[in-house]
Amino acid sequence: MAREAKRCGIVLAGCGTIGGATAIHLVRDADFLERKLGMRLELLKIVDVDFSHAKELGLDGTLFEKDFDKAIASQDVDIVVELIGGTTIARDRVERALAAGKHVVTANKALLAEAGNQLFALARENGVSILFEASCAGGIPVVRALYDGLAANRIDALYGIVNGTCNYVLTQMTERGESYAAALAGAQKLGFAEKDPTLDVSGRDSAHKLAILSAIAFAQPIDQAGFSVEGIDNLDLCDVCYGGELGYVLKLLAIARREGDGLYAAVKPAFIPKSHPLAWVSGPFNAVSVYGSATGHTMYYGRGAGPDPTASAVVADVISLALGTGQIYFDSLALWPDRAAKNRVLPRRESRTRFYVRLTAADESGVLAKIAAVFGRFTISISSVLQKEPAGESTSRPGVPVVITTHPAPESAVCDALREVDALTEILDKSVCLTILDEHQEFKAQ
Amino acid sequence: MAREAKRCGIVLAGCGTIGGATAIHLVRDADFLERKLGMRLELLKIVDVDFSHAKELGLDGTLFEKDFDKAIASQDVDIVVELIGGTTIARDRVERALAAGKHVVTANKALLAEAGNQLFALARENGVSILFEASCAGGIPVVRALYDGLAANRIDALYGIVNGTCNYVLTQMTERGESYAAALAGAQKLGFAEKDPTLDVSGRDSAHKLAILSAIAFAQPIDQAGFSVEGIDNLDLCDVCYGGELGYVLKLLAIARREGDGLYAAVKPAFIPKSHPLAWVSGPFNAVSVYGSATGHTMYYGRGAGPDPTASAVVADVISLALGTGQIYFDSLALWPDRAAKNRVLPRRESRTRFYVRLTAADESGVLAKIAAVFGRFTISISSVLQKEPAGESTSRPGVPVVITTHPAPESAVCDALREVDALTEILDKSVCLTILDEHQEFKAQ
Numbered sequence: 001m002a003r004e005a006k007r008c009g010i011v012l013a014g015c016g017t018i019g020g021a022t023a024i025h026l027v028r029d030a031d032f033l034e035r036k037l038g039m040r041l042e043l044l045k046i047v048d049v050d051f052s053h054a055k056e057l058g059l060d061g062t063l064f065e066k067d068f069d070k071a072i073a074s075q076d077v078d079i080v081v082e083l084i085g086g087t088t089i090a091r092d093r094v095e096r097a098l099a100a101g102k103h104v105v106t107a108n109k110a111l112l113a114e115a116g117n118q119l120f121a122l123a124r125e126n127g128v129s130i131l132f133e134a135s136c137a138g139g140i141p142v143v144r145a146l147y148d149g150l151a152a153n154r155i156d157a158l159y160g161i162v163n164g165t166c167n168y169v170l171t172q173m174t175e176r177g178e179s180y181a182a183a184l185a186g187a188q189k190l191g192f193a194e195k196d197p198t199l200d201v202s203g204r205d206s207a208h209k210l211a212i213l214s215a216i217a218f219a220q221p222i223d224q225a226g227f228s229v230e231g232i233d234n235l236d237l238c239d240v241c242y243g244g245e246l247g248y249v250l251k252l253l254a255i256a257r258r259e260g261d262g263l264y265a266a267v268k269p270a271f272i273p274k275s276h277p278l279a280w281v282s283g284p285f286n287a288v289s290v291y292g293s294a295t296g297h298t299m300y301y302g303r304g305a306g307p308d309p310t311a312s313a314v315v316a317d318v319i320s321l322a323l324g325t326g327q328i329y330f331d332s333l334a335l336w337p338d339r340a341a342k343n344r345v346l347p348r349r350e351s352r353t354r355f356y357v358r359l360t361a362a363d364e365s366g367v368l369a370k371i372a373a374v375f376g377r378f379t380i381s382i383s384s385v386l387q388k389e390p391a392g393e394s395t396s397r398p399g400v401p402v403v404i405t406t407h408p409a410p411e412s413a414v415c416d417a418l419r420e421v422d423a424l425t426e427i428l429d430k431s432v433c434l435t436i437l438d439e440h441q442e443f444k445a446q
Numbered sequence: 447m448a449r450e451a452k453r454c455g456i457v458l459a460g461c462g463t464i465g466g467a468t469a470i471h472l473v474r475d476a477d478f479l480e481r482k483l484g485m486r487l488e489l490l491k492i493v494d495v496d497f498s499h500a501k502e503l504g505l506d507g508t509l510f511e512k513d514f515d516k517a518i519a520s521q522d523v524d525i526v527v528e529l530i531g532g533t534t535i536a537r538d539r540v541e542r543a544l545a546a547g548k549h550v551v552t553a554n555k556a557l558l559a560e561a562g563n564q565l566f567a568l569a570r571e572n573g574v575s576i577l578f579e580a581s582c583a584g585g586i587p588v589v590r591a592l593y594d595g596l597a598a599n600r601i602d603a604l605y606g607i608v609n610g611t612c613n614y615v616l617t618q619m620t621e622r623g624e625s626y627a628a629a630l631a632g633a634q635k636l637g638f639a640e641k642d643p644t645l646d647v648s649g650r651d652s653a654h655k656l657a658i659l660s661a662i663a664f665a666q667p668i669d670q671a672g673f674s675v676e677g678i679d680n681l682d683l684c685d686v687c688y689g690g691e692l693g694y695v696l697k698l699l700a701i702a703r704r705e706g707d708g709l710y711a712a713v714k715p716a717f718i719p720k721s722h723p724l725a726w727v728s729g730p731f732n733a734v735s736v737y738g739s740a741t742g743h744t745m746y747y748g749r750g751a752g753p754d755p756t757a758s759a760v761v762a763d764v765i766s767l768a769l770g771t772g773q774i775y776f777d778s779l780a781l782w783p784d785r786a787a788k789n790r791v792l793p794r795r796e797s798r799t800r801f802y803v804r805l806t807a808a809d810e811s812g813v814l815a816k817i818a819a820v821f822g823r824f825t826i827s828i829s830s831v832l833q834k835e836p837a838g839e840s841t842s843r844p845g846v847p848v849v850i851t852t853h854p855a856p857e858s859a860v861c862d863a864l865r866e867v868d869a870l871t872e873i874l875d876k877s878v879c880l881t882i883l884d885e886h887q888e889f890k891a892q
Binding site: 148219277303309328 | 471475478479481482483484485579585586587590591594595596597598599600665723726727738740741742743744745746747748749754755757758759760761762764765766769770771774775778779780781
């Protein structure tokens with residue numbers, strides 16, 4: 001689109017919750033946005049197989065079109081907004097839009113995590129761009145912070161709370177002492193969790209977002225297979241509580257950071273100090289902490305999901321393409337995943353961090369000494385030990401919980417040590433091991 | 447600059463702390479940035495009257511130039527970065543740069559607050575742009591969030607902690623119970639406050655930033671005279687403590703929000719609920735909460751000052767102009783202060799909010815009834831009363847502190863009521879009155 005063009009034509013594919021909200025914003029705010037941009041954003045067609053939601057929203061029926069190719073055929077169409085979701089039809093439509101020389105805006109994290117590298121390359125072949133602000137953190141403009149606002153920085157690390165369902169559940173566990181099951185049921189009741197919450201609670205949704213965010217932050221191809229993913233679905237309330245006693249809050253974090261000459265990436269529940277800003281992010285809110293070489297710590301906070309916040313990010317991308325800035329970033333910067341070289345991904349077992357370990361020990365003397373001996377053999381230094389009173393008769397748990405925190409140690413050593421500890425006859429149940437993240441060290445020399 | 451251009455020439459005016467850091471980033475990171483941008487950012491000249499700091503930093507002496515006009519005369523100069531500070535020489539240099547057809551990047555909030563409207567107009571006359579990310583919140587890319595990331599939104603409100611000195615002092619008072627004087631002395635010792643801290647503690651620095659931020663957020667001319675400004679220099683530790691007992695944290699806030707058909711803006715110390723994310727922002731950190739019509743609450747957090755964070759924002763603007771995106775935003779958007787119409791500014795006395803009032807009353811029966819009667823006459827509804835034990839003999843304060851919080855009331859009514867209350871013979875000292883801000887109501891209908 002040249003800057004002289006006074007209108008920009010848009011086709012919206014998918015009119016579900018997000019698509020509907022986006023359509024409403026484009027139609028209702030057309031005058032407001034025209035005054036602001038000096039350009040009219042014109043929603044030309046809405047493509048879907050079923051327009052019942054679109055009709056409920058009162059959208060103009062002359063916009064409805066079932067034939068995608070027909071909808072995008074006109075010269076007047078500059079941008080295709082893909083809000084279908086999933087990776088099959090959505091991928092087909094994005095590919096057809098790019099091949100037809102249309103810019104694409106998408107909120108589809110699963111699609112980009114799976115096929116982003118190819119889709120970016122396809123866009124480039126066809127001289128068009130893909131923008132995807134809404135795919136990573138809903139209404140929080142953090143993708144832009146990475147490619148624009150922090151452009152002067154080498155990004156050293158990012159830590160994201162990027163799944164509202166998980167954060168809501170963990171907040172309820174932390175603040176109200178609810179069990180995982182009760183917190184999840186409550187989230188479902190309030191619409192913060194899907195009926196089938198697997199994608200969210202397994203950490204996979206966060207992994208899609210981390211794959212995209214870390215690609216842009218570290219200028220590398222999107223690689224969702226390149227890091228380990230743990231969810232919140234196996235968490236026990238008692239660990240949330242014991243961690244709390246030690247000064248930590250448990251969050252599901254998407255983590256990517258430089259370590260030595262490699263990159264460490266993972267999605268996992270991790271304890272963070274109560275004083276860290278991410279510890280404050282509660283309920284369905286999301287936030288991403290980014291550590292830049294010049295800015296140090298910056299954090300971006302807001303709603304990571306929901307129709308209006310997501311539509312806000314989608315329309316911001318539409319505006320960027322309508323004005324022509326999106327294309328410049330897409331054409332000029334070397335950080336897009338189809339252009340970038342692969343970083344060395346640090347094998348998980350090499351990464352050094354602190355650990356929270358909970359053991360279930362027989363209530364006998366000398367157990368702690370045996371445990372300490374194993375840790376010592378693996379040169380894992382113990383930072384603190386919290387031995388709880390034996391559980392009362394009212395609970396059915398056997399044994400005494402022993403909570404140990406370690407100084408930084410390689411994950412491999414801790415895993416190996418715990419295998420030995422778990423084999424001790426005095427250990428009555430499988431150990432629980434969670435990462436502790438201390439405050440990220442800023443302005444670290446490379 | 448055309449996108450084909452493979453280099454972008456920069457003149458840096460002012461090589462103090464921020465200028466020096468910016469020069470270092472441009473020189474040291476030139477290769478890194480060239481790989482990222484596909485374009486070389488070339489620092490052509492550093493203009494100053496004294497190069498001792500530049501020499502200390504090891505900057506190349508061939509870059510030093512005392513004659514500003516000579517430095518910017520070359521066709522190779524695309525951007526002038528103004529980091530001189532102040533409003534006299536800096537203004538002259540910015541005007542000369544714009545008149546010579548050079549884009550300007552500045553971190554100078556005082557200059558923009560005073561002369562931004564004219565400078566933006568001058569830039570437009572000369573077909574060039576001014577970018578100023580570093581002027582409002584140091585390393586936090588919040589100006590971009592307003593003109594780009596949140597472009598789809600009507601901004602309803604912004605609340606900013608935009609002065610690190612004040613936030614550090616208030617954090618020490620809140621968390622350590624230090625007096626204002628002790629906290630300020632500590633801040634000076636650590637370099638978080640200037641020897642003469644007046645500009646910061648009076649709220650004037652925050653007012654400069656609010657004038658700029660609210661101009662962009664609400665698309666209006668910069669008007670630093672249009673709102674009231676209070677600092678932290680008259681605060682008493684006991685109010686920080688009593689507010690804490692009531693569940694609030696005292697912060698120096700830059701506030702701008704739509705109210706009815708007008709805009710309310712002010713810089714003042716205000717109590718916010720401990721659960722609000724801004725309450726967590728501690729020490730020298732800054733944050734800006736922005737409430738958008740589609741996103742609801744988003745917050746941007748980071749370092750609001752310091753050489754490297756500020757240089758990060760300056761270089762981000764340089765990059766934006768080098769790529770050509772900055773010009774597009776500057777040319778296309780209607781929100782810049784030289785283009786925007788004035789909003790109706792709500793007179794301070796019309797604004798309705800809650801209040802914290804501390805009275806010093808004689809330890810006699812019936813005083814509270816008299817106070818309540820005055821409040822009632824002004825139809826100010828009392829929300830809570832906290833009457834403290836009389837101060838012990840060890841303190842020299844006379845009377846009993848009575849802390850009253852009100853329901854929302856017009857500022858004028860509260861001022862008038864307090865004038866009457868203060869005149870009661872049972873009131874022994876001038877009342878203290880502070881604003882309480884409850885959680886901003888999101889997604890409010892226009």
